[in-house]
Structure formats: C-alpha cells, structure tokens
Amino acid sequence: MxxxxxxxxxxxxxxxxxxxxxxxxxxxxxDPTIDEIADIKTAVSEAVTNSIIHGYDEDESKLVYLKCEIEDNTIKIVIEDNGNGIENIEMAKQPLYTSKPELERSGMGFTVMETFMDEMIVSSILGEGTKIVMKKTIKSNKREE
Amino acid sequence: MxxxxxxxxxxxxxxxxxxxxxxxxxxxxxDPTIDEIADIKTAVSEAVTNSIIHGYDEDESKLVYLKCEIEDNTIKIVIEDNGNGIENIEMAKQPLYTSKPELERSGMGFTVMETFMDEMIVSSILGEGTKIVMKKTIKSNKREE
Amino acid sequence: IGEIRRYLRDNNPIRVSRSLKDIAYKALQIRERLTRQNSKEPTISDIAKELDIDREDIVLALDAIQDPISLFDPIYQ
Ligand SMILES: Nc1ncnc2c1ncn2[C@@H]1O[C@H](COP(=O)(O)OP(=O)(O)O)[C@@H](O)[C@H]1O
Ligand SMILES: Nc1ncnc2c1ncn2[C@@H]1O[C@H](COP(=O)(O)OP(=O)(O)O)[C@@H](O)[C@H]1O
Ligand SMILES: [Mg+2]
Ligand SMILES: [Mg+2]
Known part of the structure; x- marks a missing residue:
C-alpha cells in the first residue's frame, strides 16, 4: 500500500x-493495535509541542508542517518548523535535557520519540528550523486469523 | 477564535x-453537536468524492487540496482539485444531474453540500480544476448554560 | 500447532478499529442520556468531558461506526 x-x-x-x-x-x-497507535500519537505530540514551544516560542501565527507517507506496513512521519533551530542536537537529545526548565519541561521529548518509534532522525539549522523524521512499521497486521 | x-x-x-x-x-x-459534525462530514465527503471521481477520473497520483479556516463560530472549508473542471456549473448543481450515470452516481452531491452547509460556492475552469468553498456557523456553543 | 494457535489468539492485541467502536458507542449512549437530562443535544465537549478523552478522538471514533458512506441516503432518509 x-x-x-x-x-x-x-x-x-x-x-x-x-x-x-x-x-x-x-x-x-x-490496521494498527491500540498500543501502536498510542505510540504514534505520543511521538507526534512531542514533536509538535517542540515545534510550538521551542521552535516558535509559542508565536501562534507560525505554521507547523507535517507529512505522512505510508509504504507497505511502514508509516513515515515528518514534522517541521521554520523556527529557532537547535544549536547542539546531540545535547538536545540527551534524556532530561531541556533548554526551558522554567516551563517545567521534562526534557524527555526526544527520548519518547526514539523509544516509541522505530527510527527518529533530527536535523536542524540554527535560526532556520527543525525537521524530525520518524518511522514505524506496523507488524501486527501480518498475523494469521 | x-x-x-x-x-x-x-x-x-x-x-x-x-x-x-x-x-x-x-x-x-x-464545540459542535454530533449532528453538526455529521453535516460537515457529509458535505466534505461529497466534495472530496467529486474531486476524485469527476475531477481526476480516479487517477490516484493526483492531489486533492483542502483548507479550513475558523473564525469566531464559523468554519470555512475550501476543497480544490486541478482536474477536469466543470463546463456548466448551473447544470452540474441541478439535483439529480450527473455526468457519470454509468457509475450509479446519484447526482445529489451539490444538493447535499448546499443543504448541510450554510453557504456553498462552486468555481471551476474547464481543464484547470474546481474549487468548492463552504461555510457553516456552529450555533450550539452559543447556548446559555 | 494448537498451542501456536492459542498463543496467537491470546496475544492478539486489540485493533484500534475495535476500540474506536467501543468509544463511539459509549459516546452515543452519553449523548442519549445528556439529551434526556437537559432536553437539548450535548456538544462534543460535553461528551468528551464525560469520557475523559479529547474531542478530536471522539470524532475519530464516531467515524469508525459511520455507515459506509452513502451518497444517496442523506436527502431521502
Ligand atoms: N523544534 C524545535 N526547535 C527548537 N528547539 C528544539 C525543538 N525541539 C527540541 N528542541 C530543543 O531540544 C530540547 C529537548 O527537547 P525535548 O527532549 O522534547 O525536551 P523538552 O521539550 O521537555 O525541553 C528542548 O529543550 C529544546 O532546547
Ligand atoms: N470536482 C469536480 N470536477 C469535475 N466535475 C465535477 C466536479 N464536481 C462535480 N462535477 C460535475 O458535477 C456533476 C454533479 O455533481 P454531484 O451533484 O456531486 O453528482 P454526482 O457526483 O453524483 O455526479 C458531476 O456529475 C460532474 O459532472
Ligand atoms: Mg519536548
Ligand atoms: Mg458527487
């Protein structure tokens, strides 16, 4: 498909x-399971929240871009913003790291995305924006019934 | 809003x-009621189906474009295709008129959109595409409580 | 083979499609009850509050029990 x-x-x-x-x-x-869809929803939430809060500093006039591609049993999700960008991606991806501790952020967004999806790639240019590419293969619909 | x-x-x-x-x-x-949601869904279904079947003759490689704007209690929905276009819009809007009777189309799509939405405007250029603009104001959240 | 079958059956995780239908039927029950209680149709937020899920999720669930869309029905029903 x-x-x-x-x-x-x-x-x-x-x-x-x-x-x-x-x-x-x-x-x-x-035709994913509840758990699989919950994983995808959680990962999308984290990425979109990051674009809104970190990328755009909550400037509601900006746009968040989302693309989805399905190929066979794999869904690829791309979430992009034209916002602030990330200076040090390796540091940003560390569990518990947050640049906005004052907002009581958990610093676990990237860790959640990596855990719940099969693949996650972050690319970012400071002052230009951030792009997250995530993939997940839905295995469950291969079952015999 | x-x-x-x-x-x-x-x-x-x-x-x-x-x-x-x-x-x-x-x-x-x-904050619409379930009935209001059903009206919107039905109208969108009709417009999207028209783009797929009539606009693009079911060429699945083509794209359908959809825009939604919320202002106060009104939602404006624009559905566009770059497909065949409509030669005679007045005739197309007539109840029961269909150019594809062989597909058992009902010819009621435009009538349904007009009935279920507060406003519907069709514009089209033959060979270039079709654009449907629909509006609906949600009254239920004006209720006193 | 019987054992493998049982394993597959016991580990057959619930499809989303199934759980969406459950949510949708609950939403419709709540709508009935609230309509009776308040003599007016509840909004999607009223229902969302009772089910403690997002409005958007109720919309998604309700679509799962929608009749196969009929282009004929709405006008004539
Ligand atoms: N879209 C983005 N634009 C700019 N910076 C980002 C973006 N996404 C993440 N970051 C940076 O990466 C850090 C870690 O992100 P995350 O793991 O989601 O934790 P949190 O959002 O709780 O801070 C953020 O604090 C922020 O500095
Ligand atoms: N997006 C479109 N592109 C080209 N033609 C269209 C489009 N939408 C509607 N039409 C024309 O208008 C006619 C009437 O549309 P509609 O009322 O939805 O009836 P039906 O889809 O059952 O034919 C169609 O048969 C078709 O000729
Ligand atoms: Mg985050
Ligand atoms: Mg039609």
Missing part, C-alpha cells in the same frame, strides 16, 4: 490534539 | 474517510 498526505497548521496548542488525531486517522489504514 | 490548517492528499478513495475526519476533528474546536 502506498499513500501520502501533508498538512500545515497554526502553531497553537489546540492543534496538538488535532495533529495527533490526523496522524492516527491516516495511520489507521495500516 | 481563529485557527487555520491546510492539507493535501492523494486522490484515493481511502482518503475520503480520512479527509472528513480531519475536517470534523478540526471543526470540533467550535
């Missing part, structure tokens, strides 16, 4: 739940 | 259900 969609939306916190459901609904074509 | 999103997706029939969930879930920010 092959499918594709892309969406952009304002960097408003209300749109985080929206983005999660958009991806969940697109991914549902792969 | 103000919000905005735009999405594009392949002209595959699977994406009709996806598109209506995307719009309905965006519209849920206006």
């Amino acid at each position: 092959k499918n594709y969609m892309e969406i952009s939306f304002l960097a408003k916190s209300e749109n985080e739940a929206f983005a999660r459901v958009v991806v969940a609904s697109f991914a549902s074509q792969l | 103000k919000n905005y999103m735009e999405i594009s997706f392949l002209a595959k029939s699977e994406n009709e259900a996806f598109a209506r969930v995307v719009v309905a879930s965006f519209a849920s920010q206006l």
Whole structure:
C-alpha cells in the first residue's frame, strides 16, 4: 500500500490534539493495535509541542508542517518548523535535557520519540528550523486469523 | 477564535474517510453537536468524492487540496482539485444531474453540500480544476448554560 | 500447532478499529442520556468531558461506526 498526505497548521496548542488525531486517522489504514497507535500519537505530540514551544516560542501565527507517507506496513512521519533551530542536537537529545526548565519541561521529548518509534532522525539549522523524521512499521497486521 | 490548517492528499478513495475526519476533528474546536459534525462530514465527503471521481477520473497520483479556516463560530472549508473542471456549473448543481450515470452516481452531491452547509460556492475552469468553498456557523456553543 | 494457535489468539492485541467502536458507542449512549437530562443535544465537549478523552478522538471514533458512506441516503432518509 502506498499513500501520502501533508498538512500545515497554526502553531497553537489546540492543534496538538488535532495533529495527533490526523496522524492516527491516516495511520489507521495500516490496521494498527491500540498500543501502536498510542505510540504514534505520543511521538507526534512531542514533536509538535517542540515545534510550538521551542521552535516558535509559542508565536501562534507560525505554521507547523507535517507529512505522512505510508509504504507497505511502514508509516513515515515528518514534522517541521521554520523556527529557532537547535544549536547542539546531540545535547538536545540527551534524556532530561531541556533548554526551558522554567516551563517545567521534562526534557524527555526526544527520548519518547526514539523509544516509541522505530527510527527518529533530527536535523536542524540554527535560526532556520527543525525537521524530525520518524518511522514505524506496523507488524501486527501480518498475523494469521 | 481563529485557527487555520491546510492539507493535501492523494486522490484515493481511502482518503475520503480520512479527509472528513480531519475536517470534523478540526471543526470540533467550535464545540459542535454530533449532528453538526455529521453535516460537515457529509458535505466534505461529497466534495472530496467529486474531486476524485469527476475531477481526476480516479487517477490516484493526483492531489486533492483542502483548507479550513475558523473564525469566531464559523468554519470555512475550501476543497480544490486541478482536474477536469466543470463546463456548466448551473447544470452540474441541478439535483439529480450527473455526468457519470454509468457509475450509479446519484447526482445529489451539490444538493447535499448546499443543504448541510450554510453557504456553498462552486468555481471551476474547464481543464484547470474546481474549487468548492463552504461555510457553516456552529450555533450550539452559543447556548446559555 | 494448537498451542501456536492459542498463543496467537491470546496475544492478539486489540485493533484500534475495535476500540474506536467501543468509544463511539459509549459516546452515543452519553449523548442519549445528556439529551434526556437537559432536553437539548450535548456538544462534543460535553461528551468528551464525560469520557475523559479529547474531542478530536471522539470524532475519530464516531467515524469508525459511520455507515459506509452513502451518497444517496442523506436527502431521502
Ligand atoms: N523544534 C524545535 N526547535 C527548537 N528547539 C528544539 C525543538 N525541539 C527540541 N528542541 C530543543 O531540544 C530540547 C529537548 O527537547 P525535548 O527532549 O522534547 O525536551 P523538552 O521539550 O521537555 O525541553 C528542548 O529543550 C529544546 O532546547
Ligand atoms: N470536482 C469536480 N470536477 C469535475 N466535475 C465535477 C466536479 N464536481 C462535480 N462535477 C460535475 O458535477 C456533476 C454533479 O455533481 P454531484 O451533484 O456531486 O453528482 P454526482 O457526483 O453524483 O455526479 C458531476 O456529475 C460532474 O459532472
Ligand atoms: Mg519536548
Ligand atoms: Mg458527487
């Protein structure tokens, strides 16, 4: 199976739940389990929240870009912003590292994305923006019944 | 309240259900009733189906474009394709008119959109594509409580 | 082979499609109850509050029990 969609939306916190459901609904074509969809939704939430809070400093006039590609049983999700960018990606990916401790961030966003998805790649240019590419293969629909 | 999103997706029939969930879930920010959500979903389904079947003759490599804008209690939905276009819009809008009777189309798509939404405007250029603009104001969240 | 079958059955995780239907039926029950209680249709937030899930998730769930979309029905029903 092959499918594709892309969406952009304002960097408003209300749109985080929206983005999660958009991806969940697109991914549902792969007939995932509840756990698999929960993993995907959590990873998307973390990435979108990062774009809103860190990328755009909550400037609600900016846009977050999301692309989904399905190929066979794998969904590839790309989340991008044209925001602040990350100076040191290795440091940012460390568990518990956060540049906004004052907002009571947990610093676990990247760790969650890496744990819940099969693959996660971060690329970023300071002052230009950040792009997260995540992949997950839905294995469960290969079962015999 | 103000919000905005735009999405594009392949002209595959699977994406009709996806598109209506995307719009309905965006519209849920206006706190509609289940009935109001059903109206919006039905209208979006009709417009997206038209783009896939009539605009693109089911060429799944083409893209359907959808934009949603929320302002106060009104949602504006724009659905566009770069497909065949409509020669005579007035005729196309007539109840029961269909150019594809062989596909057992009902010819009621435009009538449904007009009935379920507060406003519907069709524009089209033959050989270039079709654009449907629909609006609906959600009244239920104006209720006193 | 019987054992493998049983293993597969016992470890057959719940499909999302199934759980969405459960949520949707619950949402419709809550709608019935609230409509009776308040003599008006509840909004999606009213229902979301009772189920303690996002409005968007209820929309997704309700779509899972939608009749196969019929382009004929809405007008004539
Ligand atoms: N989209 C982004 N734009 C700019 N900086 C980001 C972005 N995403 C993550 N970061 C940086 O990486 C750090 C770690 O991110 P994360 O693991 O999600 O933790 P948290 O969001 O709790 O701070 C953030 O504190 C921030 O400095
Ligand atoms: N996006 C479109 N591109 C080209 N033609 C269209 C499009 N949408 C509608 N039409 C034309 O308008 C007619 C009426 O549309 P509709 O009321 O939805 O009925 P039906 O889809 O059942 O034919 C179609 O048969 C088709 O000729
Ligand atoms: Mg984070
Ligand atoms: Mg039609």
